[in-house]
Amino acid sequence: MDASSSPSSSEEGLKQELDDLQRQLNKKLRFEESVRSIHFLLRDRYASASPSLRKQFYTVVCRVATVLKTRYTATGFWxxxxxxxxxxxxxxxxxxxxxxxxxxxxQAKEELNEVDNPPTEEPQNNGNRGYLFEGHLTVDPEPPQPQWLVQQNLMSAFASIVAGESSRGPGENNDAAATADLMQELINSLDSVIPEILEVDGAPPRAPPASKEVVAKLPVIVLTEEVLNKLGPEPECCICKENLVVGDKMQELPCKHTFHPPCLKPWLDEHNSCPICRHELPTDDHRYESWKEREKEAEEERKGAENAVRGGEYMYV
Structure with a gap:
């Protein structure tokens, strides 16, 4: 039904019209027209709608957002x-x-801004190219320092200044400017530095973001009627809570749980574990991966010791 014609006077008729428009969102050639029709109905009928109809309006609008994030990215659609x-x-x-x-x-404004203002390649400054590595000048610019090294350098510098302050006599001059600059750097990076300060010996460290390479290689599947039926009644993406429909693109974790790709990446950056079963993905942090390997070996040793004790107990029963 074309929303530009006279809409049905009954709410049931309007609900049916919204259902039809929501289904049309799954057809790329009808998407933009369907969104404009939903906009027309929303503007004219929302104010006088019942609570249940208002809820349906909101659901349809959310479905538009989900389809934009997971399927159609043309500028006109956004x-x-x-x-x-x-x-x-x-x-x-x-x-x-x-x-x-x-x-x-x-998000829509961000997407449209990226289209209107594509990133431009900065002019190369040959005077700043390259860095000294093992006695040779490299061709490429020096890569940024890893976050853990930035944190370590900041904390070491701060500890040195504190030690210097405590060793100076009352008449000696203090380098107040250097201390103030360092304090400002620490304040600017509190989110990353505080966990390092508060971390106690033996406590499990916070998992870093999942490896970008691993996430990029996660398989993407397109939902079919058969797959949806296996997921049970009213399946949803557990991150954004949107109901899934045929044609949705989903990214699959090694534990076989699936989520919308735009939902999964920020979740893995923040939590690095499956929202359902807490399966953890590999990271690019070698120190954290080494800690996990040591913990795994220690756990195996503990289990071996427990089994040996139980075996000894059975011998004396």
Missing amino acids: LAGLHLFEEAERLVSNAAEKEHLKSCIA
Whole structure:
């Protein structure tokens, strides 16, 4: 049904129309037209709609956001989505819904801004190219220091200044400017430095983000009717809580649980574990991976010792 024609006077008719439009979102050639139709209905009918119909409007708008993130990325589609999200955010009163729509608006603007302002390659400065490595000048620029090394250098420098301050006499001059600069650097990197300061010996370290190479190689599958049926009634992405439909692209973890690719990457950056079973992926942090290997070996030794004790107990029973 074309939303530009006179809409049904009954809410049941409008609900059916929204259902039809939501199904049309799965057809790329109908997507942009369907989003504009939803926008038209939202603008004209939301204010007088019942709570259940308002909830359906919100569900359909969220479905538009999910399809944009997982399937269609053309500029025209994002622009239509942005106008819809802005209209919906203006109309809804529920705080949680309004907050989610604001995030949809922000993402749409970010996508459109990247299209309008593509990153330009900075001119090369031959005077700054290369760095000294094992006595030779390299061709490529020096790579950025890993975060753990930045943290270590900051903490070492701070400890040196504190030690120097405590050893000076009351009449000696202090390098206040250097101390202030270092303190500002520490403040700017508190989020990454504090876990290092608070970490106690023997306590499990916080898992770093999953390896980018590992995440990039995770298989992507397209949901079929057969796969959806295996997932049970009303399957959803456990991260964004959106219901899944035929045609959705899903990324599969080694534990076989699947999620929308745009949802999974930020989750793995923050938590590095499956939201369902907590299966952990490899990281690029060699120190953390070594700690995991040592813990695995220690656990095997503990189990071996426990089995040996039990075996000895059985001999004397």
